[in-house]
Amino acid sequence: MTVETKLALTGEDVRSYSESNREPEWLAAKRSEAYQLAETLQLPKPDKTKIQNWNFTEFPVHATKDEPLTGLAELPQEARALIDIENQKNIYVQRNNTPAYLKLSDELKEQGVILTDIFTAAREHSDLLQKYFMNDAVKVDEHKLTALHTAFMNGGVFVYVPKGVEVKEPVQVLFLHEGEDVSLFNHAIIVAEDNSSLTYVENYLSLSKDSKGLVNIISEVIAKDGAKITYGAVDVLAEGFTSYINRRGVAGRDATIEWAIGMMNDCDTIYENVTHLVGDGSVGHSKSVLVGRGDQKQNVTAKTVHWGKEAEGYILQHGVMKDEASTIFNGIGKIEHGASKSDAVQESRVLMLSEKARGDANPILLIDEDDVTAGHAASVGRVDPLQLYYLMSRGISRVDAERLIVHGFLAPVVSQLPIEGVKKQLSEVIERKVR
Amino acid sequence: MSTLEIKGLHVEIEGKEILKGVDLTINTNEIHAVMGPNGTGKSTLASAIMGHPKYVVTAGTVTLDGEDVLEMEVDERAKAGLFLAMQYPSEISGVTNADFLRSAINSKREEGEEISLMKFIRELDSKMETLEMNQEMAQRYLNEGFSGGEKKRNEILQLMMLKPKFAILDEIDSGLDIDALKVVSKGVNEMRGENFGCLIITHYQRLLNYITPDKVHVMMQGRVVKSGGPELAQKLEAQGYDWIKEELGIEDETVGQEA
Numbered sequence: 001m002t003v004e005t006k007l008a009l010t011g012e013d014v015r016s017y018s019e020s021n022r023e024p025e026w027l028a029a030k031r032s033e034a035y036q037l038a039e040t041l042q043l044p045k046p047d048k049t050k051i052q053n054w055n056f057t058e059f060p061v062h063a064t065k066d067e068p069l070t071g072l073a074e075l076p077q078e079a080r081a082l083i084d085i086e087n088q089k090n091i092y093v094q095r096n097n098t099p100a101y102l103k104l105s106d107e108l109k110e111q112g113v114i115l116t117d118i119f120t121a122a123r124e125h126s127d128l129l130q131k132y133f134m135n136d137a138v139k140v141d142e143h144k145l146t147a148l149h150t151a152f153m154n155g156g157v158f159v160y161v162p163k164g165v166e167v168k169e170p171v172q173v174l175f176l177h178e179g180e181d182v183s184l185f186n187h188a189i190i191v192a193e194d195n196s197s198l199t200y201v202e203n204y205l206s207l208s209k210d211s212k213g214l215v216n217i218i219s220e221v222i223a224k225d226g227a228k229i230t231y232g233a234v235d236v237l238a239e240g241f242t243s244y245i246n247r248r249g250v251a252g253r254d255a256t257i258e259w260a261i262g263m264m265n266d267c268d269t270i271y272e273n274v275t276h277l278v279g280d281g282s283v284g285h286s287k288s289v290l291v292g293r294g295d296q297k298q299n300v301t302a303k304t305v306h307w308g309k310e311a312e313g314y315i316l317q318h319g320v321m322k323d324e325a326s327t328i329f330n331g332i333g334k335i336e337h338g339a340s341k342s343d344a345v346q347e348s349r350v351l352m353l354s355e356k357a358r359g360d361a362n363p364i365l366l367i368d369e370d371d372v373t374a375g376h377a378a379s380v381g382r383v384d385p386l387q388l389y390y391l392m393s394r395g396i397s398r399v400d401a402e403r404l405i406v407h408g409f410l411a412p413v414v415s416q417l418p419i420e421g422v423k424k425q426l427s428e429v430i431e432r433k434v435r
Numbered sequence: 436m437s438t439l440e441i442k443g444l445h446v447e448i449e450g451k452e453i454l455k456g457v458d459l460t461i462n463t464n465e466i467h468a469v470m471g472p473n474g475t476g477k478s479t480l481a482s483a484i485m486g487h488p489k490y491v492v493t494a495g496t497v498t499l500d501g502e503d504v505l506e507m508e509v510d511e512r513a514k515a516g517l518f519l520a521m522q523y524p525s526e527i528s529g530v531t532n533a534d535f536l537r538s539a540i541n542s543k544r545e546e547g548e549e550i551s552l553m554k555f556i557r558e559l560d561s562k563m564e565t566l567e568m569n570q571e572m573a574q575r576y577l578n579e580g581f582s583g584g585e586k587k588r589n590e591i592l593q594l595m596m597l598k599p600k601f602a603i604l605d606e607i608d609s610g611l612d613i614d615a616l617k618v619v620s621k622g623v624n625e626m627r628g629e630n631f632g633c634l635i636i637t638h639y640q641r642l643l644n645y646i647t648p649d650k651v652h653v654m655m656q657g658r659v660v661k662s663g664g665p666e667l668a669q670k671l672e673a674q675g676y677d678w679i680k681e682e683l684g685i686e687d688e689t690v691g692q693e694a
Contacts, residue, residue: 385488386525387525387527389486389488389509390525390527392508392513393485393486393513393518393521394518395513395542396539397510397542400538404535405530408527408530408577415529
């Protein structure tokens with residue numbers, strides 16, 4: 001691993017990084033504009049979590065250069081376990097900031113499907129990328145972190161599915177973190193054109209135990225009219241990172257976006273998962289589970305914004321808190337004026353496994369339209385003693401009974417993940433974290 | 436032969452004494468019925484034996500073949516051979532019925548002696564057939580969204596799979612129509628034998644038309660006030676409880692009233 005750029009980037013550093021990637025002029029200009037905005041914009045203000053003293057700006061190294069892989073078998077065991085090496089036809093692997101491996105089936109290539117790292121996308125599909133990059137889903141000037149992200153973007157993936165194409169097998173993406181100095185400013189763009197469909201599964205996996213770096217990740221997910229995108233993610237990032245992870249979707253008419261996100265980081269993290277239900281009849285499902293341990297501090301916002309008529313938004317957040325970890329869960333259903341017959345439903349539940357842990361569930365409904373339905377359920381509590389009694393009365397020990405209850409509580413996301421290796425990994429991570 | 440012996444059992448819930456000295460001895464190969472009107476302490480007896488967290492035993496003993504049951508954790512009671520078919524079983528989201536049952540069966544076995552998946556499935560299929568349960572119930576989350584009748588059948592399914600020495604059935608008949616009652620009874624009758632004893636708690640005689648008890652006990656005011664053979668249940672069905680109250684000089688049979 002060789003170091004390319006040193007600490008504290010200047011505007012010049014950003015320009016030369018952009019040049020070294022042979023980025024098109026529009027992207028270089030956007031980065032430079034973002035860099036200036038980043039100097040003046042404020043940090044976001046996640047509800048009930050003070051992040052003013054979190055470090056989101058300093059990191060040891062901007063971009064590392066690592067060796068690409070010649071084959072998936074070269075991956076360390078922990079990463080390899082996520083992949084069905086023989087049968088996984090469409091996969092992108094990134095090691096730290098280096099695109100390391102790419103495979104896309106001929107069949108999908110012929111149908112015009114694009115799967116590539118973000119830098120190649122900028123060079124080879126410049127117009128397409130420009131259309132979606134920090135435009136419809138996330139804007140550069142929302143706050144300091146969106147601007148920093150744009151200026152410092154150092155990795156990511158681009159997936160594009162043309163009109164009417166149904167991608168039957170999941171596209172798998174692996175972002176690996178190896179080394180303490182690494183920072184990840186990854187950008188994912190997932191676009192499904194009219195009446196197409198895609199299942200996308202990404203893993204963030206730390207192979208190093210510790211980190212001094214930053215994570216500032218943005219995913220922009222665009223489902224055009226009648227399209228369906230299923231987005232699965234499991235984040236297992238090491239202690240020491242300060243993380244901002246923003247996954248945002250825009251659904252067109254009769255389009256569906258389904259999220260299943262396993263938030264298993266060991267670092268302080270600000271999470272955002274927003275689905276804009278723009279088209280009439282669009283549907284958004286946001287399911288996420290989280291385990292907090294140690295003295296981790298996290299803030300999770302799941303939000304559906306209803307613009308179209310008869311838009312359906314569902315949010316499920318389940319969190320397990322142990323040790324002295326603290327997490328705020330915000331569930332927001334926002335129905336804009338004109339989004340008649342919309343339905344916004346949410347459920348936020350927090351299970352406390354220790355006295356010192358903290359978990360808050362804040363259900364929020366913001367409704368500017370009369371003819372709608374909405375509902376929320378929220379709870380924070382300990383393992384139900386009657387559930388424990390019931391399981392134990394069948395001979396199951398207290399420890400195993402608690403384990404079963406916790407796994408069951410987090411099952412809504414585990415059961416949704418379409419790749420067996422990823423499903424198994426999430427179960428194992430849960431097991432490891434709650435033990 | 437195994438013996439479950441309850442002696443002078445006093446039990447409180449939230450500071451209120453419900454059981455005021457229950458004596459009862461059950462052997463394997465016997466089926467006992469505990470009857471009595473509502474509010475006389477029948478379900479409390481069941482819960483206290485199993486170790487429900489809200490019930491506090493203040494005096495008396497429960498032993499299984501001489502072993503002190505009250506000293507045991509709930510799971511140890513189950514491993515010792517006790518089973519309670521609950522009136523209100525918990526719903527556990529995200530845990531399938533099948534996974535739960537396998538965990539329960541394996542918890543009673545030594546490591547390395549776990550039931551094989553094939554054997555488990557075979558046995559589960561056959562018991563579910565006996566209980567006329569839809570096979571898809573095995574893959575549903577434990578009791579979640581089950582109807583009242585489905586929950587009762589599921590309790591009996593667990594009984595049949597776990598094969599305890601002693602089962603207590605807490606109002607397994609409540610809310611069941613006659614067909615479901617027959618099915619549930621069939622399951623219990625299949626368990627009957629030398630290695631199985633059962634305590635059926637009910638306030639209706641109708642379940643006892645399908646599962647003939649060896650002994651019948653009547654509870655009032657937190658005690659067993661009368662015991663007899665199956666003919667006692669018949670008499671209660673025909674004449675109600677008033678004659679017992681008269682005989683014993685009881686005005687209000689519920690707990691909290693003294694004779």
